[in-house]
Amino acid sequence: MYEIKRLNAAAPYPFAGAFDPAGMAEAWAGIGFEDINEYPWFDVYPERFPCSAACGWNDKGLFLLMYACESPIMAKETEFGGMPCMDSCVEFFFSPFPEETPKYINVEINPRGVCHVGVGNDRYGRKVYKNSIGGFEVTCSEYDGRVWAVSCLIPWSLVMENFGKIPAEGDVIKGNFYKCSGPELHEHYGCWKKVLTQRPDYHRPEYFGEMVLK
Numbered sequence: 687m688y689e690i691k692r693l694n695a696a697a698p699y700p701f702a703g704a705f706d707p708a709g710m711a712e713a714w715a716g717i718g719f720e721d722i723n724e725y726p727w728f729d730v731y732p733e734r735f736p737c738s739a740a741c742g743w744n745d746k747g748l749f750l751l752m753y754a755c756e757s758p759i760m761a762k763e764t765e766f767g768g769m770p771c772m773d774s775c776v777e778f779f780f781s782p783f784p785e786e787t788p789k790y791i792n793v794e795i796n797p798r799g800v801c802h803v804g805v806g807n808d809r810y811g812r813k814v815y816k817n818s819i820g821g822f823e824v825t826c827s828e829y830d831g832r833v834w835a836v837s838c839l840i841p842w843s844l845v846m847e848n849f850g851k852i853p854a855e856g857d858v859i860k861g862n863f864y865k866c867s868g869p870e871l872h873e874h875y876g877c878w879k880k881v882l883t884q885r886p887d888y889h890r891p892e893y894f895g896e897m898v899l900k
Contacts, residue, residue, distance in 0.1 A: 687896040691716055693742035698823050699751050699837035704830035707753060717742050717751065722865045724880040733874035737776065739863035743899055747821065747842045750793065752776040752863065753835035760871045761797040767816035770796035772868035776836060780861030781891055782845050782853050789849065790891050797834040799826035805848045809889035819844055853899055860894035
């Protein structure tokens with residue numbers, strides 16, 4: 687079970703140039719990273735790019751930090767609510783109350799920090815936000831030709847709006863971290879928790895892993 691640790695942070699990760707995971711900002715030093723190293727569809731899409739993800743929390747919301755070793759990268763999408771999954775992309779899907787509802791939130795981010803945020807029970811008929819979300823913040827690193835990184839604050843207000851309540855310390859949520867790139871570059875599909883489907887499909891909450899707010 688992944689431990690989502692409490693952070694003394696007020697905003698997404700404060701990038702200053704390129705990201706170096708060996709030199710973490712003080713407020714983020716204790717956050718735990720998980721590797722995205724499951725490639726269920728590697729036989730069809732034989733590319734791999736090392737990627738790691740971490741999640742923290744406090745009274746403001748969930749804080750996401752993900753970085754990938756990828757070259758080259760692509761970041762064509764510029765519209766909030768567009769399709770950053772067609773670019774170099776990292777993603778976080780989570781279900782705040784998995785024992786009560788199948789509904790989950792998906793957050794997808796390209797190297798520009800452009801996001802797609804959706805809510806629903808599966809990939810069909812999802813609510814997709816087309817405008818900026820109050821309290822939702824994103825930062826991104828400079829790309830040094832090797833590593834790119836992004837961070838975001840997913841405010842509890844977004845969870846409250848869609849679920850009517852928010853998780854508390856000790857609660858177990860479920861989620862998955864993903865890394866992908868669209869067919870224009872080096873198409874690939876990586877996961878933290880393995881997805882057992884014939885074709886790439888991240889909208890499968892039955893394969894989410896357990897995460898506890900510590």
